[in-house]
Amino acid sequence: MQIAPQLRACILLGFQVLGLACPSYAEPRPVEVSYAAPLPGSPELESWAKAQAIRSADMLAAQQLDNGAVLASPSQREPNYYFHWTRDAALVMTTQLLELTKKEQSARSLQLLARIADYLRFSKSTQEVPNQSGGVEDLLNLGEPKFHVDASAYDGPWGRPQSDGPALRALFILKLAKLAMAHAWIAAELQRLDIRLTMDEVLRRDLAYTLAHWRAPSFDLWEEVRGSHFYNRLVQYRALVDGAAYLRAEGQSALGRAYGDAATAIAASLERFWSSEHGYLLATLERSGGIDDKRQNLDIAIVLAALHAADPLDPFFAPTDDRVLATAARLSESFSAAYPINRITRDPSGHAMAPGIGRYPEDRYDGVGSSVGHAWFLTTLAMAELHYRVAKQLADTGSLALTERNLPFYQRALGAPSVALSRGAVLDRRDPAFLALMTRLRETADAYLARVRYHSGRNGAMSEQFSRYDGFMRGARDLTWSYAALVSAVAARTP
Numbered sequence: 001m002q003i004a005p006q007l008r009a010c011i012l013l014g015f016q017v018l019g020l021a022c023p024s025y026a027e028p029r030p031v032e033v034s035y036a037a038p039l040p041g042s043p044e045l046e047s048w049a050k051a052q053a054i055r056s057a058d059m060l061a062a063q064q065l066d067n068g069a070v071l072a073s074p075s076q077r078e079p080n081y082y083f084h085w086t087r088d089a090a091l092v093m094t095t096q097l098l099e100l101t102k103k104e105q106s107a108r109s110l111q112l113l114a115r116i117a118d119y120l121r122f123s124k125s126t127q128e129v130p131n132q133s134g135g136v137e138d139l140l141n142l143g144e145p146k147f148h149v150d151a152s153a154y155d156g157p158w159g160r161p162q163s164d165g166p167a168l169r170a171l172f173i174l175k176l177a178k179l180a181m182a183h184a185w186i187a188a189e190l191q192r193l194d195i196r197l198t199m200d201e202v203l204r205r206d207l208a209y210t211l212a213h214w215r216a217p218s219f220d221l222w223e224e225v226r227g228s229h230f231y232n233r234l235v236q237y238r239a240l241v242d243g244a245a246y247l248r249a250e251g252q253s254a255l256g257r258a259y260g261d262a263a264t265a266i267a268a269s270l271e272r273f274w275s276s277e278h279g280y281l282l283a284t285l286e287r288s289g290g291i292d293d294k295r296q297n298l299d300i301a302i303v304l305a306a307l308h309a310a311d312p313l314d315p316f317f318a319p320t321d322d323r324v325l326a327t328a329a330r331l332s333e334s335f336s337a338a339y340p341i342n343r344i345t346r347d348p349s350g351h352a353m354a355p356g357i358g359r360y361p362e363d364r365y366d367g368v369g370s371s372v373g374h375a376w377f378l379t380t381l382a383m384a385e386l387h388y389r390v391a392k393q394l395a396d397t398g399s400l401a402l403t404e405r406n407l408p409f410y411q412r413a414l415g416a417p418s419v420a421l422s423r424g425a426v427l428d429r430r431d432p433a434f435l436a437l438m439t440r441l442r443e444t445a446d447a448y449l450a451r452v453r454y455h456s457g458r459n460g461a462m463s464e465q466f467s468r469y470d471g472f473m474r475g476a477r478d479l480t481w482s483y484a485a486l487v488s489a490v491a492a493r494t495p
């Protein structure tokens with residue numbers, strides 16, 4: 001076999017030994033129509049996915065410190081991510097709850113509950129001191145995006161406030177409370193850890209902050225743009241809806257009503273993010289500062305929002321929502337064309353690879369500074385998870401109405417059509433197109449996983465990004481959020 005020069009250099013430099021990504025491809029092949037052919041060798045992808053999920057779960061545990069702080073990454077320079085970010089921590093902890101849903105009490109699940117208690121105590125201390133985002137009386141300090149690992153405030157310049165963090169943490173606590181209702185052993189353990197009161201306190205502040213400040217301008221989840229963001233609003237909506245139900249169950253109906261009313265107002269505001277002119281959901285409205293690169297206002301944040309705020313009983317901007325799917329199709333198309341690595345659509349074992357996905361097409365953050373943006377693991381994994389979830393939903397409901405908005409997404413998944421899809425058609429289980437689609441959606445999701453496998457390290461390491469040019473990993477090493485995104489995508493893969 002002819003070894004590509006990049007690979008030879010890579011082996012010489014010993015990258016493999018260091019566990020860094022070594023793009024093991026032969027010379028770039030001509031552009032192929034992405035993921036059109038049937039997939040060979042899925043069993044080996046499946047076993048990789050399982051092993052990678054176990055490794056990733058171990059990394060999530062390892063990157064939480066004894067005092068409960070969740071490291072964004074162990075990297076302390078270029079870039080320094082050795083901090084506790086409210087957003088990253090909440091998402092990372094939420095993902096770990098999946099372990100509690102599946103499993104009975106075990107040594108491992110008890111350890112996890114102990115770490116959860118540490119996280120909640122740490123969160124409480126960050127809530128109780130003023131910081132650059134504001135004071136404690138009006139709760140504006142809760143908008144602070146990141147903290148030193150001793151829970152003290154980070155005083156340097158930063159894109160603040162960021163209003164998604166408290167809502168994400170509230171969602172975490174509400175999920176934990178539900179698990180405690182469903183499993184007596186979880187309730188008993190939380191009691192034994194003496195954490196119930198702290199849970200309730202942290203939750204109430206997060207909800208109160210969200211209620212009071214959801215309209216205020218905020219920086220986005222990428223910490224770059226000041227304005228009103230779809231991502232923030234959707235997770236705030238879900239936190240208030242679930243929070244209202246929690247309070248009503250606690251007999252606090254007046255407060256519950258206030259949260260419910262705010263959720264209704266947020267829901268109305270979310271409708272404005274759909275642009276029929278663009279044909280996708282806009283990331284930001286009322287931009288009032290920050291980095292001004294995102295000309296198309298097209299951002300994977302929309303897909304992340306649909307995943308992070310999903311509730312199986314509420315179709316509101318769910319992962320199967322037409323407008324979310326229209327946005328996902330545009331993102332896939334756009335990154336597919338923008339990144340040279342995406343011209344390679346098969347890995348060395350012949351498995352189809354879907355495009356590596358970045359944050360937004362005009363992104364310039366290279367993982368350390370500002371030059372040119374790259375593909376990210378967590379965003380590529382979000383696309384995988386979206387496809388698994390849509391496939392599952394189709395299987396559950398057994399029918400699909402094709403609309404002008406969702407057609408491009410389904411057409412893209414189907415690839416070079418053996419069966420044509422047409423707008424206005426309603427498919428059900430008897431249609432060959434329906435069955436083909438269910439298979440193709442899962443294969444597309446697997447193709448995103450294969451993309452991630454290709455660019456990750458031999459030992460499963462995942463940084464924040466992989467280069468759009470050569471596929472090597474970039475940015476913060478061992479990004480905790482990358483591992484959480486993998487665990488979450490692989491969990492969605494399991495029917």
Ligand code: NOJ
Pocket residue numbers: 222223224365369370
């Ligand atoms: C660091 C932030 O964490 C990142 O998301 C952002 O893109 C850059 N700063 C912008 O300079």
Ligand code: NOJ
Pocket residue numbers: 072081085087088221222223481
């Ligand atoms: C930069 C990302 O843009 C932001 O979303 C994240 O919170 C921080 N890095 C920490 O991982």
